[in-house]
Amino acid sequence: MTNSYAPSRQPAPRNPRASGSLTDPVRYPSGAAVPVRIKRAFLLVLMTLLVPGSAQTVAGDRRLGRIALRVTLTVWALAVVAAVLLVVSRSTLINLLTNRFTSLLLIIGLVALALCWAALFINTLRLIRLVLLPPGVRPAVVISLVVAMVLSSGSLGYAAYLLNVSRDAIGNIFSAGPTIEPSEGRYNFLMMGGDAGADRTGRRPDSLSVISVDAKTGQTAIISVPRNLQNAQFSKDSPMRAIYPDGYNCGDECLINAINTEVTNEHKDLYPGVQDPGAQATLEAVSGTLGIKVQAYVLVDMDGFAKLVDAMGGIRIKAGGWVPISGETIDETNGIHGMPLGWIPAGDNTLDGYHALWYGRSREFVDDYARIARQQCVQQAMLKQMDPATLLTKFEDIAKAGTKVVESNVSASQLGSFVDLAIKAKGQETKRLTIGPPDFDASFPTVPDFDQIHQKVDALLGPAPAAAGDSLRPQDAVPGPLSAAGGLPRTQPGTEPGPSSDFTPVTTTPDGEPITEDMLNQFKLDGDEQSIRNLVATNGQCAPL
Numbered sequence: 001m002t003n004s005y006a007p008s009r010q011p012a013p014r015n016p017r018a019s020g021s022l023t024d025p026v027r028y029p030s031g032a033a034v035p036v037r038i039k040r041a042f043l044l045v046l047m048t049l050l051v052p053g054s055a056q057t058v059a060g061d062r063r064l065g066r067i068a069l070r071v072t073l074t075v076w077a078l079a080v081v082a083a084v085l086l087v088v089s090r091s092t093l094i095n096l097l098t099n100r101f102t103s104l105l106l107i108i109g110l111v112a113l114a115l116c117w118a119a120l121f122i123n124t125l126r127l128i129r130l131v132l133l134p135p136g137v138r139p140a141v142v143i144s145l146v147v148a149m150v151l152s153s154g155s156l157g158y159a160a161y162l163l164n165v166s167r168d169a170i171g172n173i174f175s176a177g178p179t180i181e182p183s184e185g186r187y188n189f190l191m192m193g194g195d196a197g198a199d200r201t202g203r204r205p206d207s208l209s210v211i212s213v214d215a216k217t218g219q220t221a222i223i224s225v226p227r228n229l230q231n232a233q234f235s236k237d238s239p240m241r242a243i244y245p246d247g248y249n250c251g252d253e254c255l256i257n258a259i260n261t262e263v264t265n266e267h268k269d270l271y272p273g274v275q276d277p278g279a280q281a282t283l284e285a286v287s288g289t290l291g292i293k294v295q296a297y298v299l300v301d302m303d304g305f306a307k308l309v310d311a312m313g314g315i316r317i318k319a320g321g322w323v324p325i326s327g328e329t330i331d332e333t334n335g336i337h338g339m340p341l342g343w344i345p346a347g348d349n350t351l352d353g354y355h356a357l358w359y360g361r362s363r364e365f366v367d368d369y370a371r372i373a374r375q376q377c378v379q380q381a382m383l384k385q386m387d388p389a390t391l392l393t394k395f396e397d398i399a400k401a402g403t404k405v406v407e408s409n410v411s412a413s414q415l416g417s418f419v420d421l422a423i424k425a426k427g428q429e430t431k432r433l434t435i436g437p438p439d440f441d442a443s444f445p446t447v448p449d450f451d452q453i454h455q456k457v458d459a460l461l462g463p464a465p466a467a468a469g470d471s472l473r474p475q476d477a478v479p480g481p482l483s484a485a486g487g488l489p490r491t492q493p494g495t496e497p498g499p500s501s502d503f504t505p506v507t508t509t510p511d512g513e514p515i516t517e518d519m520l521n522q523f524k525l526d527g528d529e530q531s532i533r534n535l536v537a538t539n540g541q542c543a544p545l
């Protein structure tokens with residue numbers, strides 16, 4: 001008889017290892033085959049690289065994995081927003097990246113993400129459980145993980161570093177002043193090549209150029225003002241107009257490039273609160289002379305300019321004639337130098353900073369206007385070669401060099417808008433005007449006609465002709481003083497879109513003998529400077545490559 005009081009039989013407890021969930025080879029690899037363990041190891045590394053947090057979710061701490069996945073999805077969402085801004089409002093995105101507060105937050109965020117991603121890789125290494133892998137596979141797994149960590153976490157850390165370099169450069173170069181509005185639809189920037197020395201108070205601009213940019217299209221024009229322009233007119237709102245109501249006309253010494261030094265030494269009190277009174281006064285003189293409102297200036301230190309060109313990897317130009325690297329000045333009044341320290345040959349050249357500086361500054365054996373033409377060419381070569389590839393590969397060097405080269409009163413808050421315009425300008429041709437040859441007579445800067453200057457500037461910056469037939473034809477070119485000497489052809493201002501490469505560099509004498517450095521130096525030793533002038537007369541011809 002069966003005992004009804006016998007205890008009922010309880011089911012045997014389940015073996016955790018027999019549970020289907022515990023036999024998952026991803027989470028519990030100890031019972032998996034060796035090939036599965038190897039695949040699992042590389043898969044976890046790949047998951048951490050592509051979707052941070054996913055490896056922890058499927059093989060480790062699910063809570064940690066969920067937190068990491070939320071961060072990952074948030075970063076992806078922000079990246080999508082940035083991509084949309086890049087397409088819809090590029091200037092807004094650039095302003096966010098260059099703003100000192102938001103850029104600081106971004107730097108902190110990038111550093112935090114880099115550290116957290118590295119921590120996830122270390123956690124993934126623990127999840128892989130190297131002891132379960134064959135000894136020969138372990139080094140490959142570790143190397144793969146390290147490479148993935150460098151590509152991901154290391155890239156974020158380097159991006160934070162570059163952003164910090166950019167932030168420091170922007171803070172050192174640009175001002176924190178108010179934003180500027182376009183004048184008659186254009187932004188006008190005065191670019192000055194500063195010539196400063198230990199024995200000189202203030203910089204003496206060696207070159208003056210106005211970069212005028214259309215506020216909507218980015219179309220750009222360059223107006224070069226010779227440094228020896230006399231009787232410069234100050235704008236109506238300039239404090240210097242009270243001292244020189246009829247223009248800067250105190251005699252032969254009153255050249256436009258002397259304004260910076262005079263104001264710095266004698267009239268700083270007229271510009272209270274202004275960072276660089278000399279530069280501001282020069283800007284006002286250029287504004288009044290050209291009849292336009294120049295809103296901001298960029299002052300480039302000519303000595304530091306070489307560092308910037310070197311940081312870019314050099315510039316490429318096609319030179320129309322040989323250019324001397326002048327030696328010691330013997331007679332400053334007549335511009336006579338000792339033996340040249342070297343020569344930049346005619347033809348295609350890649351110039352480092354030292355040679356680019358001399359190419360833009362040398363005026364021995366030619367006049368100032370050949371030098372101005374070369375300066376315009378150097379400017380355009382730099383703009384042309386400041387492409388995304390150059391910026392990405394040489395950004396740190398360029399940014400650090402920029403802090404030693406450039407001073408500006410451009411507001412940092414508008415940097416995004418101006419960078420956006422610069423990007424638009426790269427796809428367009430640049431118009432040019434020189435207040436001197438080839439657009440005016442050589443004597444014009446000594447006795448300038450300001451009404452004529454204003455008319456030419458208005459024609460340059462005005463809207464383009466509606467019909468193609470309205471453009472200047474070759475037979476309409478106006479002969480000028482340089483054309484007879486084999487120099488720069490004179491055309492109506494603004495009709496040439498930029499330095500034309502349609503010229504043949506002068507590399508031989510009229511007799512067909514190749515021009516060499518030894519030949520030119522021998523002429524110099526013999527005192528035959530006229531022969532040198534004849535051979536280098538076309539060195540104002542230049543085109544960026």
